[in-house]
Amino acid sequence: MTTYLIRRILTMIPMMVLISVILFTMVQLAPGDAFSGQFDPRVDASYYEKMREKFGLNKSPVEQYFIWAKNFVQGEFGLSFRHRMPVSDLISDRIGNTVFLGVCSLILTYSLAIPLGIFSANKPYSKLDYTLTGFSFVGYSMPSFLAGLLLIYLFSFNLKIFPFSGTETAGGGYEGISLLLDRLYHVILPAFTLSLITIAGYNRFVRSSILEAKQQDYVRTARAKGLSKSVVMRKHVLRNALIPLITLFGLDLGLLLGGAVITETIFTYPGIGQLYFEGIVNRDYPIIMAVSMISALTVLLGNLLADILYAVVDPRIRYE
Amino acid sequence: MSQELLQIHNLKTYFFSDSGKIPAVDGITLSVKRRETVALVGESGCGKSITSLSIMGLLPESGKIVDGEIIFNGENLVKKTDAEMERLRGNEISMIFQEPMxxxxxxxxxxxxxxxxxxxxxxxxxxxxxxxxxxxxxxxxxxxxxxxxxxxxxxxxxxxxxxxxxxxxxxxxPKLLIADEPTTALDVTIQAQILELMREVKEKFETSILLITHDLGVVAEMADRVIVMYAGKVVEEAGVEELFEKPSHPYTEGLMKSVPSLEESQQRLYSIRGNVPSPDELPKGCRFAPRCDKAWDRCFASEPDLKEIAPGHAVRCFLYQSEEGNEPR
Structure with missing residues (x-):
């Protein structure tokens, strides 16, 4: 297991290098740079040239990549053109918010999708099952900007139940538990928006996985032992049916960050997704690179975590 | 305490689908005495597994016992509730299955x-x-x-x-062990060991066994009595020696002939022509008639009853039921 882990972590290094090259190329291929969008007729064009020189934007892309890579490896993510602040400070200010949003959305996903999937699988092809299928299709196909706007319209604008922006009440002065509650109150709508697609997908997945497990011979064996349907469900069916969810968990850990870009922007929720969106609009490539790299690393770590979890819960899987 | 541990009377287990009902088990009657091993023999799809699942109360949702009774130890299992069956299953009646994997x-x-x-x-x-x-x-x-x-x-x-x-x-x-093709998925040497083990266990625990199989070798080795099923019905019932010596129903004879023999060198292994009829399109008359070499008009017109031809030996065939002017051809 240890050698397996070391090998897996080592193979991440070339993967990250490759990802960084592709990302950097894509950023460079986009027309313009951080200063072309700020054009102001009152400012002399030579000023921009000076700034480009100062930030190294006039060097060749290859040179720029190596300068970026050298700094990045040393933990120096560069200076944001827009904020005139180190990117690492910008990220560390916001990453907590994004992680909070991500965790809440994961909890929401699992606590809703698994029971809904079980309901569906208990009575397949029933009215309840078809209703849930219908909602899942809608939820799965609705883009998050639309879902976010609809939720804001309904719950913030019409019903005035939930706030539509921020992470906490401005000037609320909450501390401890009440601060946590206030933050939860603010995170509910964005977290629900973010998890809508995973709730929809997971509950379908749980449903079919349970239906498949119910057909297995060992379920019949368990029933033949005299165990009741609910015990068989809990002890034999669910254990087997929920194992494949781990794969989805590993993949979606990274996707949470990606999905957060739109969601955080709509809810003006100050996380790194929103930072990323600003970064793209302003061609602020140190931000784009840093957040993309974090996102890529999360995907890789998520997959590694999924593989480790597999070995923990499924006795058939052992890594040499 | 009666000698019979399990008595099935006229059991009918039908499956219901959109296209109609399918009589998988169509009025079978059988009994298992205490400490007896009874083999239920037949081709795939003849209803032997459905019979065992009916006893266990573990039929798939589309299957239902529509008629008959299953008396186990004096109690009718058909009338029992789910909770009562759960107390019985794995306790008084246990089951082992075909696929140990x-x-x-x-x-x-x-x-x-x-x-x-x-x-x-x-x-x-x-x-x-x-x-x-x-x-x-x-x-x-x-x-x-x-x-x-x-x-x-x-x-x-x-x-x-x-x-x-x-x-x-x-x-x-348990008082009754239902073994549904317990050795089919195993290789031959392991089969012998498992059968030996089942015999030992049976002796030690004084259990009755209902053995479901299509392997006549297993039957010869294990069973006291044999019940041959075809298309949801019992076609022959006899003690194991009687059955191997005097297989009477043409279907049973066919089954016996299809076993490869070590003594005679055969050009080609005998096989019963045709296929088991699908339970949703059963032939009129005797269900085996379309595949039977000895069938005549009467076999296609009406269905024979299960008649005792010797003590403990019953056959469902017109060959053994004389009727005026209808001699076998």
């Missing part, structure tokens, strides 16, 4: 799977259940029983898993 839960240890039945029915502590599990595993031939308890099914071979299944089924000392 998939019949055990891959993510639970052997110990957990044996112990859960013991704890459920015997209401004992985990420690006592554990001791019982070890005892059972030793009995079915695992010298290192304690270690096996914490192993997972994938660590065992097919034969070992079937031993575990037997240990699991017998742990509560």
């Amino acid at each position: 998939t019949s055990l839960n891959p993510v639970l240890t052997i110990g957990e799977q044996i112990m859960e039945g013991i704890i459920l029915h015997r209401k004992v502590s985990k420690q006592e259940a554990r001791e019982r599990a070890v005892q059972m595993l030793k009995l079915v031939g695992f010298p290192r029983a304690e270690e096996i308890l914490s192993e997972y099914p994938h660590q065992l071979s097919g034969g070992m898993r079937q031993r575990v299944m037997i240990a699991m089924a017998m742990a509560t000392n």
